[in-house]
Amino acid sequence: MRHARRRVVRRATQLTAVGGLLLGGVMVTQAMASEKPAVTAVPRSSAQSVADTGSQLVSRLGTARTAGSWIGADGKPVVAVTDEDAAAEVRKAGAEAKMVGHSMNELKSATTALRSAPRVAGTAWSVDPRTNQVVVLADRTVSAADWSAMTQVAGKIGSFVRMERTGGSFTTRLNGAQPILSTGGRCSAGFNVTNGQSDFILTAGHCGPTGSLWFADNQATQQVGRTVNSSFPGADFSLVQYASGRAGGGADIVAIGNGNGVRITGAADPTVGQRVFRSGSTSGLHDGTVTSLNATVNYPEGTVTGLIETNVCAEPGDSGGPLFSEGIALGVTSGGSGDCTTGGTTFFQPVTRALSGLGVQLIVSTQAAGQGGAPSSAASSAPSGSATHSAIAPSAASxxxxxxxxGGTSDSTLLSVLTDPDNLGPGVLVIAVSLIALFATRYIRAEQDRKAYQRYYSATWG
Known part of the structure; x- marks a missing residue:
């Protein structure tokens, strides 16, 4: 009777082990079929339908016949032109043409005249292609005498120069998404970049001069890195080299709050009218639109040129934080006026110019960069991102x-990997346990047969 029970248990164990092998095989097959790619974000494909963007048309027609471009409310490129022939070419390319009275050459001549005038801290100017004007802004710190002097300079240039007063004051936002701290104050990390040998944080130049040490905590116990290259004023960008030399897992992700981030897939220049998003360690994620390009700002510390002007808000501590749209890196926060309660104007250093000036590349994932070879758990560097993403309707941007x-799984434990239903681990674990059970029953059966033979041999031959 006891032997019969053993046979039943042994047979049930064998059948269970065989079933486990089949189940594990099915689980592994399903996990491989549903395996997620390394990158889930790509630039919006709808933009690829616009073969000729506004910037391309401006470049082709020249600055003597055009006065900039922007994105209309319907997402269609609009190009300001000065003659009917240019308008015809714009329409033929599928964009909208707007006749204006002043070419970009005239508008740039006005900004040159403003730059040659005595510098007044608290002022800024840029070309507004939609109104075909040069807009001069003065914050509350500009005195009545300086305002009068600037108005006289503008009057001599022409009626297309518009003077405006704005609330607040134009200051750098020293104090991302992620916070980085030094003795000089607090800033936000912008984007991770690499020169192929070491990894760096791209942030604002006014955050700290070359040699500044940066930490992840107020007690200065967790060193992030050291500033190895900085440009401010004139431009506003700097490189913080990681103390470990590597950015680590999730290097292609920028934080937007609540433990979430946005995967960055490339870099490009923005377009006027484009909807954009900014993240910073003080105020978190906010959005707005690009109002002009190549802006000049006279901070108290000095003048910075070639900036992106937006109506996105920012606050102290947001400096250096990332500006992006549809996963495309656009700029790092420089400064501005106002706050995220009342709103304001914020300026950004274009990413493309910073990358070029520093000789580094944006870190994106292998698949986002369109590189061949096996995917890597860590991000790899590649300059990428087409400017055609800017043709997306502003209301549709994200x-x-x-x-x-x-990011990544570098911090995951073996247990979490094995128990994650999206991984191969559970299926492999079931197969392993089933094989052990199957071999165990075979071994037990063989051992029982050996002992039975020994007893029989002893009884027969003594």
Whole structure:
């Protein structure tokens, strides 16, 4: 009777092990079929339908016949032109043409005249292609005498120079998404970049001069890195080299708050009218639109040129934080006026110019960069991102695909990997346990047969 029970248990164990092998095989097959790619975000494909963007048309027609471009409310490129022949070419390319009275050459001549005038801290100017004017802004710190002098300079240039007063004061936002701290104050990390040998944080130049040490905590116990290259004023960008030399997992992700981030897939220049998003360690994620390009700002510390002007708000501590749209890196926060309660104007250093000036590349994932070879758990560097994404209707734009701010699985334990239903681990674990059970029953059966033979041999031959 006891032997019969053993046979039943042994047979049930064998059948269970065989079933486990089949189940594990099915689980592994399903996990491989549903495996997620390394990158879930790509630039919006709808923009690819616009073969000739506004910037391309401006470049082709020249600055003597055009006065800039922007994105209309319907997402269609609009190009300001000065003659009917140019308008015809714009329409033929599928964009909208707007006749204006002043070419970009005339508008740039006005900004040159403003730049040659005595510098007044608290002022800024840029070309507004939609109104075909040069807009001069003065914050509350500009005195009545300086305002009068600037108005006289503008009057001599022409009626297309518009003077405006603005609330607040134009200041750098020293104090991302992620916060980085030094003795000089607090800033936000912008984007991760690399020169192929070491990894860096791209942030604002006014955050600190070359040699500044940066930490992740107020107690200065967790060193992030050291500033190895900085440009401010004139431009506003700097490189912070990681103390470890590497950015680590999730290097292609920028934080947007609540443990979430946006995966960055490339870099490009923005377009006037484009909807954009900014993240910073003080105020978090906010959005707005690009109002002009190549802006000049006279900060108290000095003049910075070639900036992106937006109506996105920012506050102290947001400096250096990322500006992006649809997962495309656009700029790092420089400064501005106002706050995220009353609103304001914020200026950004274009990413493309910073990358070029520093000789580094944006870190994006292998698949986002369109590189061949096996995907890597860490991000790899590549300059990428087409400016055609800017043809998306502003109302349809989004920050980009979200991802955990930590990125990657470098911090995952073996247990979490094995128990994650999206991984191969559970199936492999079932197969391993089933094989052990199957071999165990075979071994037990063989051992029982050996002992039975020994007893029989002993009884027969003594």
């Amino acid at each position: 920050p980009g695909s979200t991802a955990p701010v930590t």
